[in-house]
Amino acid sequence: MSVLAVIVFLTIFGPWLFHYDPESLSKLQFAPPSAAHPFGTDVNGRDELSRVLQGARISLFVGAAGALISFFVGTTYGLISGYFGGKVDAVMMRFLEILYSVPRLILIIIVSFIFDPLLKDWLQDIGLNAWVGYSKIIILIVSLGLIEWLTMARIVRGQVLSLKNQQFILAARSLGQSHTRIIVRHLLPNIFGIVIIYLTLTIPAVILDESFLSFLGLGIQAPQASWGNLLSDGAQVINPVKSYWWLLLFPALAMSITLLALNFLGDALRDALDPRAKR
Amino acid sequence: MLAFLFRRFASLVLVLFCVVTLTFFLVRMAPGGPFSRERKIPAAIEKQLLARYKLDGTLWQQYSDYLGDLVRGDLRLSTKYRDRSVNELIAESLPVSGTLGVLAFLLATTGGVWLGTLAAVRHHTWADSSAMLGALFLISIPTFVTGPVLVLFFALKLGWLPVGGWNSLSSLILPAITLAGPYIAYIARIMRTSMLEVLGQDFVRTARAKGLAESRVVSKHVMKVAILPVVSFLGPLAASLLTGSIVVETIFNIPGTGGFFINSIQNRDVFLLVGITLVYCGLLVLLNLVVDIAYTLLDRRIQLHE
Numbered sequence: 001m002s003v004l005a006v007i008v009f010l011t012i013f014g015p016w017l018f019h020y021d022p023e024s025l026s027k028l029q030f031a032p033p034s035a036a037h038p039f040g041t042d043v044n045g046r047d048e049l050s051r052v053l054q055g056a057r058i059s060l061f062v063g064a065a066g067a068l069i070s071f072f073v074g075t076t077y078g079l080i081s082g083y084f085g086g087k088v089d090a091v092m093m094r095f096l097e098i099l100y101s102v103p104r105l106i107l108i109i110i111v112s113f114i115f116d117p118l119l120k121d122w123l124q125d126i127g128l129n130a131w132v133g134y135s136k137i138i139i140l141i142v143s144l145g146l147i148e149w150l151t152m153a154r155i156v157r158g159q160v161l162s163l164k165n166q167q168f169i170l171a172a173r174s175l176g177q178s179h180t181r182i183i184v185r186h187l188l189p190n191i192f193g194i195v196i197i198y199l200t201l202t203i204p205a206v207i208l209d210e211s212f213l214s215f216l217g218l219g220i221q222a223p224q225a226s227w228g229n230l231l232s233d234g235a236q237v238i239n240p241v242k243s244y245w246w247l248l249l250f251p252a253l254a255m256s257i258t259l260l261a262l263n264f265l266g267d268a269l270r271d272a273l274d275p276r277a278k279r
Numbered sequence: 280m281l282a283f284l285f286r287r288f289a290s291l292v293l294v295l296f297c298v299v300t301l302t303f304f305l306v307r308m309a310p311g312g313p314f315s316r317e318r319k320i321p322a323a324i325e326k327q328l329l330a331r332y333k334l335d336g337t338l339w340q341q342y343s344d345y346l347g348d349l350v351r352g353d354l355r356l357s358t359k360y361r362d363r364s365v366n367e368l369i370a371e372s373l374p375v376s377g378t379l380g381v382l383a384f385l386l387a388t389t390g391g392v393w394l395g396t397l398a399a400v401r402h403h404t405w406a407d408s409s410a411m412l413g414a415l416f417l418i419s420i421p422t423f424v425t426g427p428v429l430v431l432f433f434a435l436k437l438g439w440l441p442v443g444g445w446n447s448l449s450s451l452i453l454p455a456i457t458l459a460g461p462y463i464a465y466i467a468r469i470m471r472t473s474m475l476e477v478l479g480q481d482f483v484r485t486a487r488a489k490g491l492a493e494s495r496v497v498s499k500h501v502m503k504v505a506i507l508p509v510v511s512f513l514g515p516l517a518a519s520l521l522t523g524s525i526v527v528e529t530i531f532n533i534p535g536t537g538g539f540f541i542n543s544i545q546n547r548d549v550f551l552l553v554g555i556t557l558v559y560c561g562l563l564v565l566l567n568l569v570v571d572i573a574y575t576l577l578d579r580r581i582q583l584h585e
Contacts, residue, residue: 259419
C-alpha cells in the first residue's frame with residue numbers, strides 16, 4: 001500500500017521534482033547512472049529517470065482508465081445477464097464464451113493500428129489539434145478497456161444470481177419497483193465490494209497489455225515513453241560487447257514493483273473480503 | 280456427443296467467419312494500402328499490381344472472391360514477401376512457433392501442478408508461502424522483462440545458452456522458460472486452491488482411514504479431482520501462450536509466426552494478416568474444444584449436452 005502511494009506520488013509530482021524534459025535530447029549518450037542522472041541516459045542522451053516517470057504516468061493512466069471502462073462494461077453486462085436470467089442469460093454467456101476463445105489481443109493490435117490514423121484525422125477535423133498526439137493513447141485505453149471486462153462480467157453475474165432470489169429483492173419487486181431501480185439501488189451496492197477487488201486486479205492486467213503492445217512497437221510510440229517501449233529500447237541495447245544495463249533495469253524495476261504492489265493489494269483485498277477464498 | 284461436436288463445429292465456423300470478415304474489412308478500409316509508399320508509383324503499374332493480388336474491384340467483390348479462395352484452402356499471395364504464398368509462409372513458420380508453444384505448455388502445466396500440489400500438501404509451512412510469493416512475482420513480472428534478464432545472465436554472463444535464434448535444442452530452453460513462467464504461477468495458484476478444497480473432503484478422510492500412505496492418497500485420490508480447475512484453465516492458457524509467443528519470438532529472434540504477424544500489420548499485408556489471424560483463431564477454438572472434451576472425460580459428473 002505504501003509502495004503504491006510512493007509510486008503514485010512520484011508519478012504525479014515527478015515532473016516538478018526532476019527538472020529534465022523526458023523528450024529533450026542532449027549530447028550525453030549512454031551515460032551510466034550518476035548524481036546528475038540517477039538512472040543514466042539513453043541513446044539520445046535523454047534522462048532515463050524522467051523517461052521512466054513519464055512512462056509511469058502514461059502506463060498508470062492507461063491502466064486506470066482502461067480498468068474503469070472494463071468496470072462499466074463488465075458490471076453492466078454481468079448485471080443484465082444475471083438479473084434477467086433465462087434466454088437472455090444463455091445468449092449473453094454464450095457470447096462471452098466465444099469472446100474468451102478468440103485471441104483478443106491480436107484483434108486489439110489490428111484495431112488500434114487501423115483506427116489510429118482515422119481518429120487522428122477526425123480530431124483534426126473537429127479542431128482538437130492538441131489532442132492529436134494522444135490519439136494512440138485514447139485508442140489503447142478504449143480498446144483495452146473493451147477486452148478486459150470478461151472476467152468482471154462473469155463474477156458480477158455469479159453474484160447477482162445468488163443475490164436475486166433473496167428476500168430483499170423480492171420485497172423490492174413486490175413494492176412495484178422497476179427493473180432499473182432494483183438493479184441500481186439494490187443489487188449494485190451489494191456487489192460493489194467484490195467489483196472493487198477485481199478492479200484493482202484489472203489495472204495491472206491492462207498495464208501489462210499496454211506495455212505488451214508498446215514493447216512490440218504497436219502501442220505508445222516514441223518520443224512518448226511508456227514502460228513497454230522503454231523496456232524494448234533497453235532490451236535492444238543489451239549485447240555482449242557493452243551492455244547498458246541501466247536502460248533495462250530501471251524501467252523493469254519500476255514496472256515490476258508497480259504490478260507486484262497492485263497484485264498484492266488485489267489479492268489481499270480478495271482474501272479479506274471474499275468469503276469463498278478465505279481459509 | 281455427436282450433436283455436441285456438430286454444434287461446436289458450427290460455432291467454430293461462425294467464429295472464424297466473423298474474424299475473417301472483421302479483419303479483412305478493417306484492413307481494407309483503413310487509409311494506406313499495401314502499395315502506398317513515399318514515392319508514388321505510376322497509376323498503370325499500381326493497377327496491374329492490384330489486379331495481380333486481386334485487390335481491384337469494389338470492396339465487396341474483393342471480399343467475396345477472397346472467401347471463395349479461402350474455402351478452397353488458398354490463403355493467396357503475400358504482398359510484401361513477393362511471390363510467396365501465405366500458405367507457404369505459415370507452413371514454414373508455424374512448426375517453429377508450435378514447438379515453442381507446446382514446450383511452454385508442457386512446462387507450464389507440469390511445473391504449475393507440481394508447485395501447486397507441493398504448496399497445498401505443505402500448507403502453512405515455508406514451502407507453501409515461498410511458493411505462493413514466487414508465483415506472485417512470476418505473475419507480476421512481464422515476459423519482456425524476464426526474457427532479456429535471462430539472456431543477460433545465462434547467455435551473456437555465463438555463456439551457457441545461446442542468446443537467441445533457432446538452430447539447436449539449447450536455443451529452445453530460454454524462450455520456453457520465459458514464455459511458461461507466468462503460467463506456471465497461474466496454474467500453481469489454481470492447483471493449490473482446488474487441492475486444499477479437495478483435501479478437506481470426506482473421501483480423503485476415508486482413504487486415509489483405510490491406512491493408505493499420504494503420498495498415495497494425494498497421487499491416487501486427490502489429484503484426480505483437484506486437477507479439474509487446471510484443465511478448464513488450459514483453454515485460456517493456450518490463448519495466452521499464443522499471444523505471449525509473439526513477444527518471446529521478438530526477444531529471442533525466433534523465426535516464428537509472431538514476427539510475420541507484426542510485419543504484416545505494419546506492411547498492410549492483407550492476406551498474410553488475415554491468414555495468420557485465421558490460423559491463430561482456428562487453433563485456439565480447436566484447442567478449446569479439445570479441452571472441453573478432455574474435461575468431460577476426466578469428470579464423469581458433467582455431461583456435454585447439459
